[in-house]
Structure formats: C-alpha cells, structure tokens
Amino acid sequence: MLTYRKSTFASHLTTALTIVLALIWLMPLIFSILMSFRPPAEPVNQGNIFIGSEITLENYADAWAVAPWAGHYLNSIIFVLGTLAVQVFTITMAGYAFARMKFFGRDMLLILMLLQLMIPTGVLVVQNFATMRNLNLFDTHWALMMPYWGSAFGVLLMRQTFRGIPLELEEAARIDGANWLQIMRYVVVPLSIPAYVSFAIISISSHWNEYLWPAIVTRAEEVRPLTVGLNRLYQTSEVGALYGQLMAGTLFVIAPLMILFILFQRRFIESFINTGLK
Amino acid sequence: MIRHKQTLGATLVALLMLVAVSVMAQDKIVVDFYYPTAVDGPIDEIIAKYEADFEAMHPEIDVVPAYTGSYTQTRDTIRTEIAAEDVIVDVAVMLATDLTSFVEDESIVPAQQFIDAMDTADAFTAGFFPAFLANSADEDGMIWSVPFQRSTPILYYNADLFAEAGIAVPTNNEELIAAAQALQTEDRAGLLLPVAGTFPTWLYQSFAAAYGQPIVEASPAEVFFNTPESLAAVEFITKLGMAEADGGFAVGPMGGSAWGDTPTAFTSGQAAMIYHTTGSLTSILNNATFEVGVAFLPSGPAGETGTGYGAPTGGGNLYIFAAAAPEVQEAAWLWVEYLASDTVQSDWGANTGYIAATVGAWDVEPLKTLVTEKPQYLVARDQLEFAVKEFDSYRSIDVQGIINTALSSIISGNVPLSEAQATLDAAQVQIDSLLAEYK
Incomplete structure (x- = not known):
C-alpha cells in the first residue's frame, strides 16, 4: 500500500490497467450473456448492439429442450465430487508417505510418478476404455471417476505442503500421546487446508469441463455429465451456428462453478496465494 | 489358505x-x-x-x-x-x-x-x-x-428482391454474377459463398463438377485436383470476393463467408443470395421475413457432355x-x-x-x-x-486436409491467382504420393 501513496499517478495507472485487464477477461462471459438473451436467428448487427431488438428467454427454452439437463447436472456433481473425495484420500496418504517416511526407492518412485504428468491423457483413452470394459464398469459413474482417483499433481502438492510443516509439531503431538491418525487429523491436515482448497478447485473445474473421457466411456444419458449435453448445441453443422442457444447452454454448464466462485471468492484467492499457485 | x-x-x-x-x-x-x-x-x-x-x-x-x-x-x-x-x-x-x-x-x-x-x-x-x-x-x-x-447444397435467393428488380433467377454462373451485382448494396452482399474457414472443400466440389471434372470419380485411389476445370472453379470462387479493379466480381466478402453465420445473414436481409445446405432450409423458411426462393446451383460450362449442373451430396x-x-x-x-x-x-x-x-x-x-x-x-x-459423388478417397482425412489447405490459401487471397495453378499442382503431388500405394 505504501507504494501507492507515494505516487497517485502510478496508482491510478495500476487501477486503470487492472480494469482494462479485467474487462478483457470478462469479454467472453459478457458476450455469452448478451447473445443468450437476443432473439434467435438475429444477427449481431441488428437492433441494439448490446441487447438486439428485444430481450427474450427463447434461447434458454430451446437449449433446455435439447438435452436432459437435470440428469446431466446430477451426473456432473457425482462425477466431480466422487472423484475429489477419493483423490483427497489418496493424495493425503501418498503425499505423507513421500514427505515423511523413509523407505527403499522412495525418490525413484516419486520421479516415476511425476513422469505421469508428462503423458497426455488422450493417449490413455483406449487403454482406460479397455480396462473399464474388463472391470464391467463401462457406462457407469464409476467408469467416469476411476481413472482420476490417483493424482500425481495432487501427491506432489501435498508432499510439498507436508514438508513445510515443522516436524516439531508432529513430535509434540506424539509426546502428548497422539497416534498417527490423530496427528493427521488434528495437526497435519488442518495446517494444509489451503492446499486442499487449491487442489479441490483445480480438480473440480477440470473434471467439470471434461468432455473426451465421458464421451468415450458412457453411452446412456442417465450417466452422462453436462459437457455431453452442451455438445449437442455445438454440433449443428447442417443448419449453421445457433449462437444464442449455444450461449444459453454454455451458461447452464458454467453457472454452478460461477456461483461457487462468487460465493467463495475470497477463500479461493487466499488459497491460491498461500500455496503459491498462479 | x-x-x-x-x-x-x-x-x-x-x-x-x-x-x-x-x-x-x-x-x-x-x-x-x-x-x-x-x-x-x-x-x-x-x-x-x-x-x-x-x-x-x-x-x-x-x-x-x-x-x-x-x-x-x-x-x-x-x-x-x-x-x-x-x-x-x-x-x-x-x-x-x-x-x-x-x-x-x-x-x-x-x-x-x-x-x-x-x-x-x-x-x-x-x-x-x-x-x-x-x-x-x-x-x-x-x-x-x-x-x-x-x-446437398442449393442456392437460396431473396425472391422479394428479385421481383422488385425484375431480375430472373440465375441458372448459370454468368447470370449469377449479373444478378448478384445488380442486387448488392452498401449493406447487402450480392452472394455469400460460405467457403471461409477450414472446410471449403464441400462447396468447391459443386464448382469443380459444374466446370466438368468432379474431384473424385468411381475409384477412391484417384483425385482430380490440378485439372484445368479445378483451376477454373477455384478462380471463380476467389473472384467472387475480389475487387473489380483486380479482375474480380466483388459480390461478397473476400475469402467467402463463415459457414455458421451465412443462413442468419441471409434471413436478416444482408445477402441477396447464398449457397448453403438443404439442412438449413427449414430454419431459413421459418426465420425469413421475405419470400424465400430456392434454385439449383447455377451451372458452369461443364465441357461437352455435362449439363453444367453439379452439387456434391452430404x-x-x-x-x-x-x-x-x-x-x-x-x-x-x-x-x-x-x-x-x-x-x-x-x-x-x-x-x-x-x-x-x-x-x-x-x-x-x-x-x-x-x-x-x-x-x-x-x-x-x-x-x-445432377448431384455427384462427394469427396472420399483412400487416406481421405489426410487428402482432405491437403485440399482444404490449398483451397483456403487461394480463396483467402494469401496466394495470388497467378500462383493458383502451382499451388494446385503442389497439392496434387502430395495427394498422389499418399495414394501411390493404392494404385
């Protein structure tokens, strides 16, 4: 804050720049919202430049009729929460093992695991598909979640976080008679909450937006997530682009995440700053 | 145990x-x-x-x-x-x-x-x-x-505009240009041809057929891309957007229009005529506030035997x-x-x-x-x-990629028309090397 007071010019400049940048980042969202309320089949340069000749909910009604959205919402929620719940467990365990325990081949194992980060997920689609078929889980919620239950990124994140916790805290707890589970429950995990929040945000937003894997491993609308529903609006090559409908559908898909972000904005930003993630 | x-x-x-x-x-x-x-x-x-x-x-x-x-x-x-x-x-x-x-x-x-x-x-x-x-x-x-x-692609025209101006619906490429030039205004294109973007091949095929040599015939091992007919087709498409000073017809935007936007531009009166798929006929009829006319794609010279009509299917x-x-x-x-x-x-x-x-x-x-x-x-x-077989060949995805790239570079004006033949030849060499093992 001190630097701002020194020079009002610099502070005004910073504010102006921030506003411009924020507007640039907001553009797609503003465009989507405006387009979704315009009458369908009206070109952008007709009527009022922002709202068209009238404001209508027609696009929302049309988009809603195209796919079983309510079911898709439920499936997306099951998919991201089911994935996250197991991930939190596995990354805590593995992260702690890599951070605190000494065993033969630990560093080698860590490097092997990190190598995974370099493999693009698309490469594994055929193998994962075959695995799900063999496990008889094809076309179920389990098949959606299972490939993501381990997370190399998450393990690395938790390992670094746990290493940052002073060993003395754990030792003190042990002297007070806490067993390992209690140490985790009352010392290690509570001190790592910001890291968990960051991980949750990244995990939820990436799986919420996932298309390829759900499309490959599910066939029934009863288990498919939102992205597959949105895809229907996007694939209208025979009739030309239906921007209004497409934008309305896009807003259906992003609304829950957007509301979450607005509600927990401060928390989100804090956790990113705390973990040094950008 | x-x-x-x-x-x-x-x-x-x-x-x-x-x-x-x-x-x-x-x-x-x-x-x-x-x-x-x-x-x-x-x-x-x-x-x-x-x-x-x-x-x-x-x-x-x-x-x-x-x-x-x-x-x-x-x-x-x-x-x-x-x-x-x-x-x-x-x-x-x-x-x-x-x-x-x-x-x-x-x-x-x-x-x-x-x-x-x-x-x-x-x-x-x-x-x-x-x-x-x-x-x-x-x-x-x-x-x-x-x-x-x-x-299949067809010609959509604003019948009200044609009636007002007393112009007959074009049946060949010369009439198409004449009508487009007569009907275009400051804020209305004479003709929109949706060939901009990554997939110009589909509509290009109708011109290639109209000029007498479809891009493929019965054999999937043979593609006709650097023929005189193909060159004439590409030149015609490109000239639609070129300024008259450069020898063009100047009836629409250089490089063509975007596929997805074209029906909307037509129904809102921003184009007198468009080429588009029959798939959009229903929505165009529902959305237009004027009388919508539909006609065969205008014919080209077609050589000696053909009718000059031609459109791919889709x-x-x-x-x-x-x-x-x-x-x-x-x-x-x-x-x-x-x-x-x-x-x-x-x-x-x-x-x-x-x-x-x-x-x-x-x-x-x-x-x-x-x-x-x-x-x-x-x-x-x-x-x-009058419709012809749609493009399909061995290695069709790769071949189509080559064709799309060559067409886009010419139609967009990145490659001048004087080098169009060379571009088609280069693409043909690439295609033939891909197809060599199938002959």
Whole structure:
C-alpha cells in the first residue's frame, strides 16, 4: 500500500490497467450473456448492439429442450465430487508417505510418478476404455471417476505442503500421546487446508469441463455429465451456428462453478496465494 | 489358505450363476446404435419414437440408441472401440464419406449381403435417389452403407428482391454474377459463398463438377485436383470476393463467408443470395421475413457432355459393423431397413430438414403435405438428378486436409491467382504420393 501513496499517478495507472485487464477477461462471459438473451436467428448487427431488438428467454427454452439437463447436472456433481473425495484420500496418504517416511526407492518412485504428468491423457483413452470394459464398469459413474482417483499433481502438492510443516509439531503431538491418525487429523491436515482448497478447485473445474473421457466411456444419458449435453448445441453443422442457444447452454454448464466462485471468492484467492499457485 | 480357496470358489460359483441368470434374462437381441446429430431440435425424442415403433414390430430385438456427438466424435468413439478390440457398436450413422476407410480396415460388413437376401432386393436399391447411393458403393458396385440423413447444397435467393428488380433467377454462373451485382448494396452482399474457414472443400466440389471434372470419380485411389476445370472453379470462387479493379466480381466478402453465420445473414436481409445446405432450409423458411426462393446451383460450362449442373451430396449413412455376431447383424439390418423405409424417411425428412433419401418417401405423409405447403423442398430433391459423388478417397482425412489447405490459401487471397495453378499442382503431388500405394 505504501507504494501507492507515494505516487497517485502510478496508482491510478495500476487501477486503470487492472480494469482494462479485467474487462478483457470478462469479454467472453459478457458476450455469452448478451447473445443468450437476443432473439434467435438475429444477427449481431441488428437492433441494439448490446441487447438486439428485444430481450427474450427463447434461447434458454430451446437449449433446455435439447438435452436432459437435470440428469446431466446430477451426473456432473457425482462425477466431480466422487472423484475429489477419493483423490483427497489418496493424495493425503501418498503425499505423507513421500514427505515423511523413509523407505527403499522412495525418490525413484516419486520421479516415476511425476513422469505421469508428462503423458497426455488422450493417449490413455483406449487403454482406460479397455480396462473399464474388463472391470464391467463401462457406462457407469464409476467408469467416469476411476481413472482420476490417483493424482500425481495432487501427491506432489501435498508432499510439498507436508514438508513445510515443522516436524516439531508432529513430535509434540506424539509426546502428548497422539497416534498417527490423530496427528493427521488434528495437526497435519488442518495446517494444509489451503492446499486442499487449491487442489479441490483445480480438480473440480477440470473434471467439470471434461468432455473426451465421458464421451468415450458412457453411452446412456442417465450417466452422462453436462459437457455431453452442451455438445449437442455445438454440433449443428447442417443448419449453421445457433449462437444464442449455444450461449444459453454454455451458461447452464458454467453457472454452478460461477456461483461457487462468487460465493467463495475470497477463500479461493487466499488459497491460491498461500500455496503459491498462479 | 484353504479357507481362502473355498471363499474364492464360492465367489466364482456365485459369479457364474449371476452371469447365467443375466444371459437368460437377455433373451432379446440387443442392437447398439450410435448416431451423431448435425441439426438442432429434440433428435433423441424422434429416435426414441422410431425405436418404440420398431420394437413393437420386432419384439425379439432391443435397439439401444446412443447419441455420440458430431460425425467426427462418433468416428473417434468407434475407432477407440476398434483399437481396444472391444467393439460395442453394432450399427451407426457415420459420414457417407467414411466408407473407404472403414472398408479398408474391414471393420464394416457390406449392406449388399443383406440386400441380396431380400425378396425385393432390386426394388430396395432402386428406391433410393442414385446420387445418395454414389457414396455407398465401392468401385465394383457393391453397396456397403445405406443412406439415412442426407443433404446437398442449393442456392437460396431473396425472391422479394428479385421481383422488385425484375431480375430472373440465375441458372448459370454468368447470370449469377449479373444478378448478384445488380442486387448488392452498401449493406447487402450480392452472394455469400460460405467457403471461409477450414472446410471449403464441400462447396468447391459443386464448382469443380459444374466446370466438368468432379474431384473424385468411381475409384477412391484417384483425385482430380490440378485439372484445368479445378483451376477454373477455384478462380471463380476467389473472384467472387475480389475487387473489380483486380479482375474480380466483388459480390461478397473476400475469402467467402463463415459457414455458421451465412443462413442468419441471409434471413436478416444482408445477402441477396447464398449457397448453403438443404439442412438449413427449414430454419431459413421459418426465420425469413421475405419470400424465400430456392434454385439449383447455377451451372458452369461443364465441357461437352455435362449439363453444367453439379452439387456434391452430404450427410450420413447407416453402417453395420463386422464385430457384431451374425444374429445381431441380422437384427441390425432390420433396423437399417426400417430407418431407410419410405415412412421413416418421410417423417425424418419433415422433422429434421434432411432430404428424404428414397423416392417413395415423397409420396407418403407427412412429407407429402409439407411439400405442397413448401415447394422449396422439391427443388432440393430435383437437383439430386445432377448431384455427384462427394469427396472420399483412400487416406481421405489426410487428402482432405491437403485440399482444404490449398483451397483456403487461394480463396483467402494469401496466394495470388497467378500462383493458383502451382499451388494446385503442389497439392496434387502430395495427394498422389499418399495414394501411390493404392494404385
């Protein structure tokens, strides 16, 4: 804050720049919202430049009729929460093992695991598909979640976080008679909450937006997530682009995440700053 | 250990029983059907209606439809299953132009074997518009796929503008330019040709045909891209957007218009004429506030024998997969036969805007009534007489990529027309080297 007071010019400049940048980042969202309320089949340069000749909910009604959205919402929620719940467990365990325990081949194992980060997920689609078929889980919620239950990124994140916790805290707890589970429950995990929040945000937003894997491993609308529903609006090559409908559908898909972000904005930003993630 | 073995044994027995029970429960033949969509609207409901109707006629069959995204996504999903050697799909709608690649890797079975087994084999084949079968047959005339959701490009024109100006609807390329120049104003293009972007090949094919040499003929091992006819076609398309000072016609934007925006531009009066697919006819008729006219794509010189008319076909056909068990293939064929029937084609065409693929479908309700109200559909149908095979070749995805790149570079003006022939030649060399092993 001190630097701002020194020079009002610099502070005004910073504010102006921030506003411009924020507007640039907001553009797609503003465009989507405006387009979704315009009458369908009206070109952008007709009527009022922002709202068209009238404001209508027609696009929302049309988009809603195209796919079983309510079911898709439920499936997306099951998919991201089911994935996250197991991930939190596995990354805590593995992260702690890599951070605190000494065993033969630990560093080698860590490097092997990190190598995974370099493999693009698309490469594994055929193998994962075959695995799900063999496990008889094809076309179920389990098949959606299972490939993501381990997370190399998450393990690395938790390992670094746990290493940052002073060993003395754990030792003190042990002297007070806490067993390992209690140490985790009352010392290690509570001190790592910001890291968990960051991980949750990244995990939820990436799986919420996932298309390829759900499309490959599910066939029934009863288990498919939102992205597959949105895809229907996007694939209208025979009739030309239906921007209004497409934008309305896009807003259906992003609304829950957007509301979450607005509600927990401060928390989100804090956790990113705390973990040094950008 | 012994106890563990017993548990394992018990589990195995239980599992086996479970499998046996589930097999017994599945006395119906299950047919997995994949379909993409390329039009808007509640396609699922329409398919579900057909499914119920079909299963009422064939109670022993259980059709399981699954929406699989775009044509490309559908192909990718099926390719994934084939790569994993675990093919779930039994019958699917895929692009008519996917034929060569799927024949080549032997993942589909020819429809011909089922047609031959029919009592009405000849009538079945003759029932389709020949243009729609052009992409179904291989070089030897064997039919592999059955037309289902098909389309073709046509000329849409603002009939009110033509009437006001007292201009006749263009029937050839010269009249097309004259009309476009007469009708264009400051904020209205004379003609929008949606060739901008990454896929100019489709409409280019209609010009190549109109100039007398379609891009492909019967053989999938031969592509005609650097011919004089092809050059003339590319020059014509490019000149539509070029300034008159540079020798162009200046009736639309340089590089053409964007595919998705063109129908909206037309219905809102920003273009006097457009080229677009029949698939958008329904929405154009619904959205336009003026009288919409539909005509054949204007003709080119066409050499000595041709009519000069020409348009490719588009859309998807039904394919049956080789990995399905014989009795499942038989059941899948019954479903294909049902979807290709006059009744279903009539209903499908009227509800989606695709051109019904059988001749008989046009004499059946609801299409029969629809065309009396909206005779524009008949123009699209009648143009099929002059339609040509759509681009398909060996290595079709790679070849099409080469063609798209070459066309885009010329049409957009990045490569001057003086170097167009050289660009086509270079592309032809690339194509021929890809196709060399098939000749």
